[in-house]
Amino acid sequence: MRNICIDLGGTNIKAGIIENDQLLYSCSAPSMSDQSFLKVVLVLEELIDQLLEKTKTQIDSIGGIGLCMPGIVDVDNNRVLAINAKHEEAIQFDFNGWANTTYQLPIVMENDARTALVGEWQQGEGRGTDDIVMMTLGTGIGGAAMINGKLLHGKHYQAGCLGGHFTVDINGSQCNCGNIGCVESQSASWRLPSLIEETPGGKELLKQESTIDFKRLFDLTREGNQVAKNVVENIMKVWSAGIVNMIHAYDPDRVIVSGGIMNSKDIILPFMQEWVDKYAWTANHRVEVKASIDTENIALWGINYLVNEKINQQVNDSV
Numbered sequence: 001m002r003n004i005c006i007d008l009g010g011t012n013i014k015a016g017i018i019e020n021d022q023l024l025y026s027c028s029a030p031s032m033s034d035q036s037f038l039k040v041v042l043v044l045e046e047l048i049d050q051l052l053e054k055t056k057t058q059i060d061s062i063g064g065i066g067l068c069m070p071g072i073v074d075v076d077n078n079r080v081l082a083i084n085a086k087h088e089e090a091i092q093f094d095f096n097g098w099a100n101t102t103y104q105l106p107i108v109m110e111n112d113a114r115t116a117l118v119g120e121w122q123q124g125e126g127r128g129t130d131d132i133v134m135m136t137l138g139t140g141i142g143g144a145a146m147i148n149g150k151l152l153h154g155k156h157y158q159a160g161c162l163g164g165h166f167t168v169d170i171n172g173s174q175c176n177c178g179n180i181g182c183v184e185s186q187s188a189s190w191r192l193p194s195l196i197e198e199t200p201g202g203k204e205l206l207k208q209e210s211t212i213d214f215k216r217l218f219d220l221t222r223e224g225n226q227v228a229k230n231v232v233e234n235i236m237k238v239w240s241a242g243i244v245n246m247i248h249a250y251d252p253d254r255v256i257v258s259g260g261i262m263n264s265k266d267i268i269l270p271f272m273q274e275w276v277d278k279y280a281w282t283a284n285h286r287v288e289v290k291a292s293i294d295t296e297n298i299a300l301w302g303i304n305y306l307v308n309e310k311i312n313q314q315v316n317d318s319v
Contacts, residue, residue: 113142119302
């Protein structure tokens with residue numbers, strides 16, 4: 001069975017058709033998170049048309065549509081309940097009606113960090129254990145938790161997925177979620193320029209660099225730039241403190257860290273593992289910290305698994 005799988009991120013939209021765990025074709029587009037959500041939906045439809053055309057797939061051979069996105073998602077009714085500073089009009093959008101009217105297909109929705117965790121559980125660094133937490137590093141910072149092979153959702157669908165909004169500094173900056181001193185407000189890419197500026201010597205560094213992102217910051221660290229090294233170390237402390245919070249909350253065997261920032265895992269992973277070994281209170285086991293194997297497509301694998309699970313459940317319920 002083929003499924004249409006879409007990862008609607010804060011920066012990019014990634015779409016693919018997956019059949020029997022094989023990604024047949026994928027494509028992407030800017031997410032236009034500052035635009036009307038109806039315009040975003042038009043982009044989704046263009047990507048779906050491209051998927052169908054490139055794979056010569058008829059719509060009646062598709063099992064369902066899987067859509068993951070940031071925010072708090074009601075997975076029972078396929079609704080976005082809350083989303084932070086991007087795609088906010090999605091809260092009013094009727095996803096079930098859109099999928100049924102436009103494609104005559106069922107839709108399965110989930111938070112993007114949870115789908116990335118499921119993808120790792122099935123295809124990546126999560127294989128071999130059913131107790132995992134994930135932290136996703138990017139435009140924002142997400143989290144997800146799985147206990148005994150079951151994703152945490154909670155009564156209000158927000159259990160486990162707000163790891164980026166654990167408080168790590170009560171005197172820190174205000175996050176765009178409204179809280180003070182979140183992991184995200186102290187370390188996410190949207191805060192990077194001000195984090196650099198707040199570091200001694202940071203203003204001079206910003207004058208020297210026309211643009212500075214995490215890739216450039218880690219490159220400067222490797223080159224021995226002390227200001228960059230100080231910024232990186234402070235940010236890694238924040239990420240690691242957030243991970244310790246997740247370990248204390250959800251009792252995993254393994255932590256998986258995902259996002260393009262993990263291209264610098266040679267620096268990040270040893271720091272995180274040492275911090276976890278030192279500060280996480282675990283009674284008789286050591287929690288491993290791993291980097292995602294496939295940052296680009298892992299959420300697509302995860303939402304594909306959830307679509308198949310939902311379809312199989314419906315078939316079993318009808319028997």
